[in-house]
Amino acid sequence: MSHGELTGNLPAEPEKATLEGRNKVLGFWLFLGGETVLFGCLFATFIGLRNQIGDGPSAHELFNLGMVAVATFLLLTSSLTSVLAIQAMHRHQARTMVGWFIVTALLGLGFLGLEIYEFFEYVHEGHTFSTSAFSSSFYTLVGFHGGHVAFGILWITVLLLQFAKKGLTVVTAPKFYVFGLYWHFIDVVWVFIFTVVYLMGKVG
Amino acid sequence: MAAHDHSATEHSSKRPHVHEGPKNHYLSFILSIVLTILAFVVVYAEIGKTFTILFIVLLAIIQVLFQLAFWMHMKDRGHTYAIVGIAFGTVIALTGVAAVVFWLWW
Numbered sequence: 530m531s532h533g534e535l536t537g538n539l540p541a542e543p544e545k546a547t548l549e550g551r552n553k554v555l556g557f558w559l560f561l562g563g564e565t566v567l568f569g570c571l572f573a574t575f576i577g578l579r580n581q582i583g584d585g586p587s588a589h590e591l592f593n594l595g596m597v598a599v600a601t602f603l604l605l606t607s608s609l610t611s612v613l614a615i616q617a618m619h620r621h622q623a624r625t626m627v628g629w630f631i632v633t634a635l636l637g638l639g640f641l642g643l644e645i646y647e648f649f650e651y652v653h654e655g656h657t658f659s660t661s662a663f664s665s666s667f668y669t670l671v672g673f674h675g676g677h678v679a680f681g682i683l684w685i686t687v688l689l690l691q692f693a694k695k696g697l698t699v700v701t702a703p704k705f706y707v708f709g710l711y712w713h714f715i716d717v718v719w720v721f722i723f724t725v726v727y728l729m730g731k732v733g
Numbered sequence: 734m735a736a737h738d739h740s741a742t743e744h745s746s747k748r749p750h751v752h753e754g755p756k757n758h759y760l761s762f763i764l765s766i767v768l769t770i771l772a773f774v775v776v777y778a779e780i781g782k783t784f785t786i787l788f789i790v791l792l793a794i795i796q797v798l799f800q801l802a803f804w805m806h807m808k809d810r811g812h813t814y815a816i817v818g819i820a821f822g823t824v825i826a827l828t829g830v831a832a833v834v835f836w837l838w839w
Binding site: 545554555558559563565566572573574576594598601602605606609613710724731732 | 821
């Protein structure tokens, strides 16, 4: 509980200490509302087209649920480690926060690696972007999510580089907090992808 | 509203802040894992298509509500506009999904 480790006189919840910080958090929630609409549209399209398989493989033949389960576990754990990072930030333990965010980024990378491998395998089984309406909507939905994960990893990397320069202040704290929200949102979207795309694909 | 925010800031800076422990976050994590495994089990048990789909979607919604409340701090004070923002997005997203589901099942 060493208050002041790298941090000087930080207020208790540094992300909410300034009006700018509070506005960032509020603005980010509104952005997440827009993201919800984006993914809602992609989900609706996928649900509408998921049985239109043409000459390509069906979801039931294609999906390897073991690998999806591992990916789910990685992303779920990374969501937990990012909330632990924010808790460390609230206790002003900047180094602990950085440590948890590095773990978060590594788990995200693991998830992304599995997804790339999975897409690679599907393409070899004749499930390319233009095979069928099912394959197009599948790659668009799951690929958009993977793109969000990739962007999140870039984002936290840049934030950690900025941390190395500026430390934890009332300016950098809202950025970490907002990244945490983004990362949880990615996990929330994955819960639905996992359910609607993979599990419902197995059900038929 | 502004006065209220001001007093909240005063409050947290003058009194020693009580930190929320990680207990709720670990509970959400364990709950998420349990719900995910349960969804797997229901799918492999092959109980019946309609029931399985409705049940696993319900499990997903429960899991997401817990993550929103605890991991994304929506249960904390001062999240009124956050709730409005995300709820507005959710209503539009669900309208799209409901339209397609209705169109398929009609």
